[in-house]
Amino acid sequence: MNPCPCGYFGDPFKECTCSPSLVSRYQKRISGPFMDRVDIFVEVPHIDYEKLADDSLGENSDKVQLRVTDARTLQRQRFEGTRLSCNAEMTPTEVREFCQVEPTAQSLLKAAMKQLYLSARAFHRILKLARTIADLVNADTIKDHHLAEAIQYRPRRIM
Numbered sequence: 001m002n003p004c005p006c007g008y009f010g011d012p013f014k015e016c017t018c019s020p021s022l023v024s025r026y027q028k029r030i031s032g033p034f035m036d037r038v039d040i041f042v043e044v045p046h047i048d049y050e051k052l053a054d055d056s057l058g059e060n061s062d063k064v065q066l067r068v069t070d071a072r073t074l075q076r077q078r079f080e081g082t083r084l085s086c087n088a089e090m091t092p093t094e095v096r097e098f099c100q101v102e103p104t105a106q107s108l109l110k111a112a113m114k115q116l117y118l119s120a121r122a123f124h125r126i127l128k129l130a131r132t133i134a135d136l137v138n139a140d141t142i143k144d145h146h147l148a149e150a151i152q153y154r155p156r157r158i159m
């Protein structure tokens, strides 16, 4: 989605022409329950042509695909004998069973819950995403940096 009707709210290079109340009204149109059902929010700022055209940046897609395939295999093994095939399908009960976080990550999770006013649904979504982030690097447990990455994909503005 655009951040505002003109599309430039928060843009470092071009000024937004919308009034603050218009921006607020626009952002509130996306309801909390809807936001709760989205796994990953990423702010995408304006990008220079030179950066987009430079092939040397970005990671090779074949390498990324391999990592995803490996993570999927790991998940199928985890859920063998259950009706599940991937992390996204976990219910809250299964999240408790399969998404154990390390003690240091526990306190981070607690702080994020409070500061970001997370709903129960968002909480479980973060844990599932953190589990997937850990799977992508073949880590057995969810460490604090996996969790921190998952948390940063929640929307930053409270709408």
Ligand SMILES: [Zn+2]
Binding pocket: 004, 005, 006, 007, 008, 009, 016, 017, 018
């Ligand atoms: Zn605007």
